[in-house]
Amino acid sequence: MSRPLELVFLWHMHQPDYRDHSSGEFLLPWVYLHALKDYSDMAYHLEQHPQVRVTVNYVPVLLDQLEDYVQQFATGQIRDTLLRLLVRENLNDLDEPERDLVLTSCFRSNHHNMVAPYPAYKRMSELYKLLEPGGSAGFDYLSGTYFSDLLTWYHLAWCGESVRREHDLVIRLMSKHEGFSYTDRKGLFDLIGQVIAGIIPRYRKLAETGQIELSTTPHYHPLAPLLMDMNSAKEAMPEVSLPQSQCYSGGKSRVEAHVFSAIKSHEKRFGATPGGIWPAEGAVSASFLEVLAAQKCRWSASGEGVLANSLLAAGGHMPDRAHFLYRPYRVQGAASSMCCFFRDDRLSDLIGFEYSRWNGKDAALHFVTQLESIAELAPAGETPVVSVILDGENAWEYYPYNGYHFFTDLYSTLQLHSTIRTTTFCGYVDRLDSVEGSGDLAREGELHRLVAGSWVYGNFSTWIGSPDKNRAWDLLCIAKQSYDMVMASGLLNEVERRDAEKQLASCESSDWFWWFGDYNPGHAVSSFDRLYRINLMHLYRCLKLPVPASLDVSISQGGGSAETGGTMRRAS
Template sequence: MSRPLDLVFLWHMHQPDYRDHASGDFLLPWVYLHAIKDYTDMAFHLEQHPQVKVTVNFVPVLLDQLEDYEQQFTTGQIRDPLLRLLARENLNDLNVEERDLVLTSCFRSNHHSMVAPYQAYKRLSDLYKMLEPGGSTELAYLSGQYFADLLTWYHLVWCGESVRREHNLVIGLMSKNEGFSHADRKWLFDLIGQVICGIIPRYRKLAESGQIELSTTPHYHPLAPLLLDINSARESKPDISLPQSKCYPGGKSRVQAHLLSAQKSHQTRFGVTPHGIWPAEGAVSTALLEVFAVQECRWTASGEGVLANSLRTAEHYLPERAQYLYRPYHLQGAASGVRCFFRDDRLSDLIGFEYSRWNGKDAALHFISQLEAIAQQAPEGEAPVVSVILDGENAWEYYPYNGYHFFTDLYSALQTHSTIRTTTYSGYLDRLDEAEGNKQLAKEEELPRLVAGSWVYGDFSTWIGSPDKNRAWDLLCIAKQNYDLVMASDRLNEAERLIAEKQLASCESSDWFWWFGDYNPAHAVESFDRLYRSNLMQLYRYLKLPVPAILNSPISQGGGLPESGGTMRRGS
């Protein structure tokens, strides 16, 4: 006999701040590209399956940038260089920097699923590869029409499957293959603006209908436990090498500022205060949960490894994961009001890394069978609550048709399943609080101690511990010390203080530390390294201080070939 199970998907939507705040220009295009492909497709699949409930987590700095793009399309003042070139009438007079930008940007897609299937786009790629060894001399033979076709194809393949199916313009341009005119490019440019402007309203409507719960993350996605206490990295990895700086100055006030700003952002954009917080990188500590509790956060979530480490500390051994993973937890003491859920790494990584190579229907049926097996293995009288948490934007370019068939089959199966109930964390807690002891729910447990860690391996080694990551932390800590000194003086007026604080917040993002490391691709490491140092330089300028010469030197080199281009990692 089948047994009931509650399933919570949490789709995490995030991009760091790619803006040069001095010029206003976007230095990388990933926000608008994921908007027209992934944020719109994920909304579409939910709209097509109204009985499926999920949690969607939007990081405020992503929403800031989406609204920035909305403003650009509304005013016509385009501050993204690739979008400017897409809409530019004459591409015959590109300068060297503009040609280089197009050539280095417009082949950075998954070749197997986003370039090779389209003969005309692949021909553009093959021509570039043939001429590239000759350097600028041979690349100078590429015409304005080549760049027009390349820019058009790049944006066409980044259009989501739902955009293609709902707008004949996209299919028409893809059928045209080549020789795209300025009118063609302008039509595509206008469609991109239309799609981007609809993202936030679509998700707000889904939330207002009760189909989804929207949660948030501290505003600029900081690695909060390390801001609170760098030494917390040793709770899960006692022998980890730490930066020379012993602490991040004023870390608690910074975490509080990110959290308060996130809650204000959410209220402004979605009309409600968020009940839940997915901390950046699923990184938690007791100190962080205490901060959350003060702000009346109802729930949070982290990785399976964090729970395993915490239980192992308390009990010195672990039972079968079916006996502990699929239930809510809370801590003792000041953070007791915050319920904690923990990610099923295996199921989440199947979606993130494995199912892209499967037939969509086979993958969906396999996923359902895994859930049914979990339900059967649950303790007698309990219905497990399973958390599947992953990046909601980067996996799908590895799927055929951006995951269209996988989601269609998966959501269709889930909304008609007799015993698997899709829900949200707040929806689940509503039932739990209203029906204490209900055998149709999992048993809530108390954790005697929470071992600080993240969703990746249950520790912080992705963001701290190697020489380059530690150097980046030292540069940030020194900048924060200078920031505090200036803020304690009367050097800046109120407006200047606000600008400097915003710049500091961007420097505190976890993303910069994620990318440092030889295991990541060189081009990505170089881009994020340069952007991180540029952010720190700009902070010093806003503080009216000399920029340290050390910021002119790269922090990390890269050179690896990781899964999914380094944008995602497995939980274990």
């Protein structure tokens, strides 16, 4: 008989702020598309398997945008161009920028799973590729009917599998294939609004029933250790080249503001204080954990590489991972009141990158077999706790049917398994803290020193160290110096000060630095480069300062072909 094991899934839901706050327009559509496809499907699988326990992490800036879309649908004041075009009655009069937007956006999906299976959509893709060498002149031959069908199919393909199965409209439109009317498009538009409006209430209900734990991340997803001390990058990368600025002024107070705002956001939306915080990018340092502990955070988590680096730095040898990975840790010092968990990088990456190519049932059984092996290798008398932490939104378009069969088989197997127990981080800590429950759990480890790092490679190389990433940091540091001077001057009124602080927070997101680099796809780098500079420009306007000419110059070119389009990274 298999030995017992505790399993914690943490599904991390995050999108950066895609709004141009000077106009209110959404410049990229990923929030509403992932709501339609992934946030809806992930809730559905949990609703269908009520015995499965997981932790779901929602970043507040994503929730801000979801609520923004709900308001747009409620008022009819749509500030997303693709959505506006979906319900424009006459698509024969698109101007050139509108045509270009539809054509460059509506084939930007996983072709194998989201375009090729649908003959009408595939034909439109082939026609686009045929005309593309001719540029905009060639596209003049495309009719309003082509654009109507293309916008419809793009949104149909982004419907989650659960949305397709629960709404006859989606199946009816897919069966129609082409020639979609305004009424068809309006019906799809209304369905999208309905799905988005249900996201936050569905997850809140799952939390209130006790099936899931909802955790949070500092509000705008900042790379907290680097904001607090850029030199923390040297702990795992002693030879790293740092930005010229070397320091982000007032970084600790900025991180504290993100944490405090996230907690208040969580309480407002979900009616409870979050028990734990998943740091942006799993990025931790000893000083950052102290900030979390000061807010009475009960748990946090990071990557396996951070734990390995920390154990090696303490002078210890590295035992087999079965003897160090599958237990909670406490870091000596001010953060010792908090439990730290470290993700199983191999299992997490199997779901994120490998199982999409497997049969769903085979992948689910393989995953469970891996867990059973971990249980058998655990130290005598210990029940291991396995942390599987990954992106909860970007992987599934690489799975057939958006991972529907994989999750159905995985959750069905787990909820019936006799020795694998799914739990949440707070649920585990509750039992760890109780006298009765602690005996059958993994022995707590102690870290005398925590080496700063993230869930990617155990270091910060994804966000700092290369010329373009460092330039982006320098632009932010210069803007922060201007911010500090204007705030100290007293020239802004209270509303203007709040607007400037909110805009600064958006500029502090880790996502901008993630995308800079020649290993990322050029179109994605270009989009995020532009959006980052737009954010910085608007910050200067909020401060009533001239916009520096340096912000007119692109930061990074990209041009690589990163796995999964660069939206995720393997841990090693």
